[in-house]
Amino acid sequence: MEEQNKIVLSIGSNQGDRKSMIQQAIDAINREVATVISVSKLYESPAWGFESEPFYNCAILVHTSKPVSKVLNKVLKIEKKLGRRRTDEVGYKARPIDIDIISCNDEKIETYSLHIPHPQMQNRLFVLLPMNDLDTDFVHPVLNQNVQELIANCTDQGECKVIDSVDNPFKKTQINNYNFIAIEGNIGAGKTTLAHKIADDFNAKKILERFADNPFLPKFYKDQARYAFPLEMSFLADRYQQISDDLAQLDLFKDFIVADYHIFKSLIFAKVTVTEDEFRLYRKLFEIIYKEIPKPDLYIYLYQNTERLLQNIKKRGRSYEQEIPADYLEKINQGYFDFIKTHPDLNILVLDVSDRDFVKNQSDYIFILEEIEKALSKN
Numbered sequence: 001m002e003e004q005n006k007i008v009l010s011i012g013s014n015q016g017d018r019k020s021m022i023q024q025a026i027d028a029i030n031r032e033v034a035t036v037i038s039v040s041k042l043y044e045s046p047a048w049g050f051e052s053e054p055f056y057n058c059a060i061l062v063h064t065s066k067p068v069s070k071v072l073n074k075v076l077k078i079e080k081k082l083g084r085r086r087t088d089e090v091g092y093k094a095r096p097i098d099i100d101i102i103s104c105n106d107e108k109i110e111t112y113s114l115h116i117p118h119p120q121m122q123n124r125l126f127v128l129l130p131m132n133d134l135d136t137d138f139v140h141p142v143l144n145q146n147v148q149e150l151i152a153n154c155t156d157q158g159e160c161k162v163i164d165s166v167d168n169p170f171k172k173t174q175i176n177n178y179n180f181i182a183i184e185g186n187i188g189a190g191k192t193t194l195a196h197k198i199a200d201d202f203n204a205k206k207i208l209e210r211f212a213d214n215p216f217l218p219k220f221y222k223d224q225a226r227y228a229f230p231l232e233m234s235f236l237a238d239r240y241q242q243i244s245d246d247l248a249q250l251d252l253f254k255d256f257i258v259a260d261y262h263i264f265k266s267l268i269f270a271k272v273t274v275t276e277d278e279f280r281l282y283r284k285l286f287e288i289i290y291k292e293i294p295k296p297d298l299y300i301y302l303y304q305n306t307e308r309l310l311q312n313i314k315k316r317g318r319s320y321e322q323e324i325p326a327d328y329l330e331k332i333n334q335g336y337f338d339f340i341k342t343h344p345d346l347n348i349l350v351l352d353v354s355d356r357d358f359v360k361n362q363s364d365y366i367f368i369l370e371e372i373e374k375a376l377s378k379n
Contacts, residue, residue: 004063004200007034007071008102008134010118010127011058014047015096016083018056023166024082025097026060030169032362033074034064035201039168040133045126045160058166059102059130063201065359068104072114075099102127108141117141122150125160173369176202177376178297179255182262185302186332187324188312193359194302194368195260207246207259210238218320220273228273232282236266240289247294263293264343268335272328298375299346305354306330349375 013021030036040059083096102118109116185191199206216231356364
């Protein structure tokens with residue numbers, strides 16, 4: 001998964017219940033557009049460029065894999081839903097809600113509909129002061145100034161004062177009360193993508209499986225009978241070494257850790273791929289190793305049906321995976337379910353994401369976070 005875009009939005013209102021309108025906009029953005037990572041304090045300032053009631057303003061930092069053009073389209077729809085009616089009239093006027101994209105990473109973007117960073121941001125304290133609350137590492141790509149420097153050089157003389165606060169809906173999700181989450185799933189289920197996303201949004205440490213450098217993997221997909229045992233043995237050794245090394249560098253009681261695998265997958269895959277005699281030997285070695293590995297606080301299994309898995313595998317385009325048969329994937333799924341049934345001691349959350357796309361659809365991602373939150377509340 002590519003690194004997520006870090007986008008700052010400025011939200012303002014000077015009609016109706018201004019605080020409520022801004023809160024509704026933030027909640028809608030988090031639910032429908034992008035994950036709201038941080039929210040500024042609520043500021044009041046005079047109408048800028050016209051005579052009207054004072055504005056309430058705040059800024060939010062969001063994370064999303066969506067391109068900024070799609071974010072623009074979605075926030076315009078939220079504005080409309082909340083009563084904003086944009087017209088072709090020249091000049092400023094009162095409005096129940098106003099959502100502007102201020103920055104996207106440290107990029108400069110110029111299109112017909114997008115001008116990033118916002119061309120007036122350096123002239124508006126009601127943008128800069130809330131943005132400063134977000135504590136980003138933003139540097140203006142044209143002016144080469146950070147937010148504090150932009151504030152110091154701003155010529156805006158209008159009063160801009162803190163009057164209140166607004167809630168961050170994302171912060172209601174206390175997933176980082178866990179210390180160690182392992183996300184598992186079949187080939188193409190999206191476990192690495194989800195691990196990246198959660199780690200990025202919650203500032204967690206990542207442990208990601210190193211499958212790409214395994215020399216036996218392409219050979220296995222061409223000749224399973226010959227290469228199954230050396231493949232599974234090499235995976236087991238590498239997983240043990242990686243998770244031991246990574247966890248040794250982290251504090252399981254202080255750090256929040258997200259892994260895109262649990263070492264038990266070694267036994268699940270081996271049971272499907274190797275012969276019965278080989279599996280008996282493999283299991284003895286595995287059980288010796290398994291005793292030394294810390295167990296996750298939450299084990300998430302992402303289930304996707306075989307048809308969806310095959311679609312995902314085709315989409316990501318790894319040449320050595322394109323000939324994986326459907327029955328192989330079904331055996332792996334069954335192996336995971338057998339594991340889940342026989343390990344009631346583990347805190348396991350099964351999520352059926354066959355009809356969900358948590359990368360494209362923010363609501364599907366929020367669904368996953370809410371399910372994890374429910375699992376946390378049961379403990």
